[in-house]
Amino acid sequence: MLEIKNLHATVDGKEILRGINLTMGSGEVHAIMGPNGSGKSTLSYVLSGRDGYEVTDGSVTYNGKDLLVMEPEERAGEGVFLAFQYPVEIPGVSSMNFLKESVNSVRKYRGEEVFDAMDFLKFVREKTKTLNISDDMLKRAVNVGFSGGEKKRNEVLQMAVLNPTLAILDETDSGLDVDALRIVGDGVTALRSPERSMLVITHYQRLLDHIVPDHVHVLAHGRIVKSGTKELALELEQNGYAEFASEAA
């Protein structure tokens, strides 16, 4: 369970998060919507521990532990996963090796047995099938030359193999065509479970058709200015964020 209290954060001295409060029970899916530049990605980076994102006030506890004192890799070990809005290209590192390194690092952290090469291959192949990811893609360098849709599917694959308990999906549905959206939507839905909470950042209702949220929040100017049920998402898509412009200022 995740508890964010009065979270303030600055980037390069500029305050971006200005008092966020959010509580997520385990197994819950929360959607965050909000205008461009409102701080959604910033929140995801603060939760996963990126350098340069300075928390100036507030707290974040996850399963009773202070998340903010942990290194990014420790948070991953504790079950936090971030699917990046813009997945990063890693030249010269094959996707397969990268996946194996990361899965084994996390397993080591969790006190689980690490995979050898053969077992890992089997394990990955099970996951790639459903996400329509070819072996050829796994041989290529991480995200290098991947299409936008391939990058997003690759993020979902990483989520599937790392088995997180808190998944933050930052616009995993952006830039996808209809078919890719279905693949990603199904992939994410398949990972929904009572042990896994999801924080789904999106601009569109369509992903939420696949993965129905328990709660929807509006983030504007670094604060959650409205919360509601899944109907709120529909409403926002129709009416935009104009009504929050004044509230947030």
Added chain:
Amino acid sequence: MNSITPTSQALLDRYEAVKKNFVGADVPWLAAIRDESAATFRKHGLPTPRTEDWKYTNLRALNKIAFDGDAATDVNVADLPERAGSGPRLVFVDGRYRGDLSHSGASTKGVRCSHVADLLESDKDLIEASLADTGDETPLLALNGAFQEDGYALILERTTLVDELVEVLHVNAGSAVNQPRNIIAVGAGARVRLLETHVGTDTSTQFFNGATVVTVDEGAKVEHLRHQMQPVSTVHINTIRAHVAVGASYNSFVLAEGGQMSRDEIQVALMGKAASTKLHGVYLGSGCQVLDNTTVIRHQAPGTKSEENYRGALNDQSRGVFQGNILVQKGADGTDGRMSNKTILLSGEAEINSKPQLEIYADDVQCAHGSTAGELEEAALFYLRTRGIPEGEAKTILVEGFLAEVMEEFGLGELAGAFRARISSWMEA
């Protein structure tokens, strides 16, 4: 003329004192070459920082070396790194061929895989020109010419193909100065692949000043791989001069990680139409090391092609130097020359001096060069860490990936694993 440094003078004094005892001192034509080389060296002396292409790489470490000492004899097979394959391996200890430590491999018709001292009597015609390169503009080549006693000789008759990797191992063991002169001469249509490894068993300050003269005849191919892993006490200079004929190629890859000061200088003359060269390398610097890669490519004929790609990782206060010279001579129309140098600086005190230089006197020429240097990309490091990979390992993965790109582009074949492993262990050290 009289302004050569005391160290240069000390080297010349040493030359006069010991030349009577050199291997082949009684071979008049060789003695003449040595004297001529010494005279050329005397004209210039050792380069100083005022010498244009030695601006970034200082030889003052040589001032502390006493230029004496004899070749070591107490080196055993057990002291040597393992062979990379089952092909021949020639072992040189302090510049002297050691048959007892070498492997001859399967003999192939038309291939001589030997050493210079063994060919002095029998094969003057094959070797004289290569030994006689006195290095007018390259004082260290002249110095090498004066002191040359032995070196490997890899000579292929036309159309001979050597399938197995040929290995040469240079061991710096005891003598303070080690100056082998090597020969690669490959006849038309022939093909060979060679791995040279430089190691040292002694941690006193030593001076390795090797030179290799390469001739690649029409349509022949030479692939020349080097791994320089001498102790950090060594001053290592290796000069390669390659002459490439019509449709032939000279390709070189160097992994440089040893020496307090190391310079790998390659001069390639693309003399025939459609001749090509690919010069790639990786350098790994730590401590106070200075690692220099200098290349001079002369496009002398139409349709010639050169590709250079050097990448390195520098830690602590180490410094890298990359000097890439491409000269396209008049008439070398349709030349294609590409040069790239990228460095990751793992410490705030590490530094790279990267100096690409193009001189073009022909038409329809495509030349491109680029160089970058910087820290590891924060976004990439963060990405790996969010996937549970600890910071140290994440850095290793990124550096390996960055360097692996050059190795993959070159194509190291069966050596790729071993070279990658060196990089991993360097990162972990």
